[in-house]
Amino acid sequence: MNEQNWFVYQGNQQLGPFTTGQVVQMIDSKMIAQDAYLFKVGWKDWRPYEECMEELGLKPAAPQQDSDERRSAAPRATILGRVIVHNNGQLIIGSGVNISSTGIFVETQDQIFTVGEKLKLSVRIDGFVKSFNVVARVVRYNSDPRHPVGFGLSFEGLDGGIGDEIEKMVASKRQSPAVKVS
Numbered sequence: 608m609n610e611q612n613w614f615v616y617q618g619n620q621q622l623g624p625f626t627t628g629q630v631v632q633m634i635d636s637k638m639i640a641q642d643a644y645l646f647k648v649g650w651k652d653w654r655p656y657e658e659c660m661e662e663l664g665l666k667p668a669a670p671q672q673d674s675d676e677r678r679s680a681a682p683r684a685t686i687l688g689r690v691i692v693h694n695n696g697q698l699i700i701g702s703g704v705n706i707s708s709t710g711i712f713v714e715t716q717d718q719i720f721t722v723g724e725k726l727k728l729s730v731r732i733d734g735f736v737k738s739f740n741v742v743a744r745v746v747r748y749n750s751d752p753r754h755p756v757g758f759g760l761s762f763e764g765l766d767g768g769i770g771d772e773i774e775k776m777v778a779s780k781r782q783s784p785a786v787k788v789s
Contacts, residue, residue: 688732
């Protein structure tokens, strides 16, 4: 299991990718804060640190009363919207799954870009007044059909105003309960 498929979010910074062994070593060395969030390729959203222990093969931490509250406060917001992704040669149109001021996950069956590749995005999200353009780098591709299939992209040079708007969206998600649509 040497796949680098784990990401850590702490101190307002996304780190990774890491192998399972690297994450376990970081936990053992107290390099990951207990208020951190972890993400594994194939998951839809970030999870609080204590919810990931079993997945990492570690003894689960004692449950905390506010685990559900912390889960709803994960650093990304679930979104609906269209994302056009291209590299000046190939283009895909995907659906936005979740977003933070550091990146976005775009659902698409088209695996035409490679990890590390720099891409151009045009993002239209429900709830934003207007669409925005940004450069992003591919950090992962999930092909496991049990989870959203597509690209995890890390923004490069996101306009401060757009970043603020995204942070407001993430903050509003933290303050209001999720609404289920049937």
